[in-house]
Amino acid sequence: MACPKKKTSKSKRSMRRAAWKRQAALQAQRALSIGKSILTERAQGFYFPEAEEENEDEQE
Template sequence: MAVPKKKTSKSKRDKRRATWRHKAAVEAQKAISLGKSILSGRSRFVYPTAEEEES
């Protein structure tokens, strides 16, 4: 016979959500940093330019 699972406590739920949000914030910060470095021209990131795509 099926038995219901125990309820997850609010602290466990909040900890899980905080971890998820922190990971998202870190990735967003990396994306902003990469975008700024590309725009400034000091990037070591290789990306196709419009001239290369046309030919």
């Protein structure tokens, strides 16, 4: 017969939840920062402004 597993303690459960929430908060903060940098047009490296691409097409 299958035996039931032991119950996870509240402290272990709260530590895991805190770690998960910390990671989620960090990702949300990074996403907001990237969004702000794109809106202010200060983004470099991962973002290619469309205005430059349009100018290149017009010059050819």
